[in-house]
Amino acid sequence: MAQWQWQTTNGSTYLTCDLLADWAHGFFSQASWPQTPAVLTQALNAEAEVFRVKQVHGNRVMDTAAMEPVPPSPLAGEDAPAGNVAQSSAGKTFDEADGILATAHGQAVWACSADCTPALLGDVKTGQVAAVHAGWRGTAAQILPEAVRLFLAQGSEVADLRVALGPAIDGSVYQVDIATAVKTGGMLVDATAEAEVIKELMSMSLPPVLPDSEAGKARLDVRLVNGLQLEQLGLTDAQYSIAPHCTFQQPEQFFSYRRTGEKKVQWSGIVSR
Secondary structure, three states: OOOEEEEEEOOEEEEEEHHHOOOOEEEEOHHHOOOOHHHHHHHOOOOOEEEOOEOOOOOOEEEHHHOOOEOOOOOOOOOOOHHHOOEOOOOOEOOEOOEEEEOOOOEEEEEEEOOOEEEEEEEOOOOOEEEEEEOHHHHHOOHHHHHHHHHHHOOOOHHHEEEEEOOEOOHHHOEEEHHHHHHHHHHHOOOOOHHHHHHHHHOOOOOOEEEOOOOOEEEEOHHHHHHHHHHHOOOOOOOEEEOOOEOOOOOOOOOOHHHHOOOOOEEEEEEOO
16 A cells, blocks of 8 residues: 655655655645745756646646746746636736646646645656646546546556545545536446436445435545546556545645635645656
8 A cells, every 4th residue: 555654845845655756746735835836846856847737627638848837936926726827917827727747857747726636647667747636527527537548648558657646625525416426426337327326336345426414415535536537547556546635624734625715725746757
């Protein structure tokens, strides 16, 4: 089983996962707010080029070859929520996407989240990496499989991929309507009728959907859906790991939009090698 550890570098506190030990990476805590990737990259690799996007809850994953890096110094006036601002007062426009694949050496790619699942991916042979923001909408649109598809298009093999799914809201406390649960997890089962989809999802050995006491509601674990999507692509459960931390239940460490309604985020980044 993969191990997760807290690290402190240059005053920044962040989680690392030993599945990604080959790369400088970190799932940063709320203590780093309101620092942006231009600053946080200093804790991982001060020489790395920085890439980020405007997140839109979709399934687009961009290649850094088609992007411009963020200037090495922080963008003046960049405000919260940093991951969802298309235009900073410094005039920087960010591409709209929810994932970034780094195909060259020394590139730091970033995603931000407050309850959604941040995913960092790496290929142990090529050294290429990706950062993905997977909320329920992006998960329903299969953004993580899209990221894997781009790795494979670059020559990666499924067996060489490693994926860490960072702190996000735990399924036991994430109440959604039945339709949302079906949209998010429906691709995991053969059923099509709503009631049958829910029944099959709840009957899995590690169910991504749990019952809720309120009629028409369910509890959804987006992290588990992403993990099961990876398994459908051929990754084993030894190739990915889910952080043992819940953004909603750990207010001392993480922002949670579901808990407070604040538009503040944690950043997660990884540097290619």
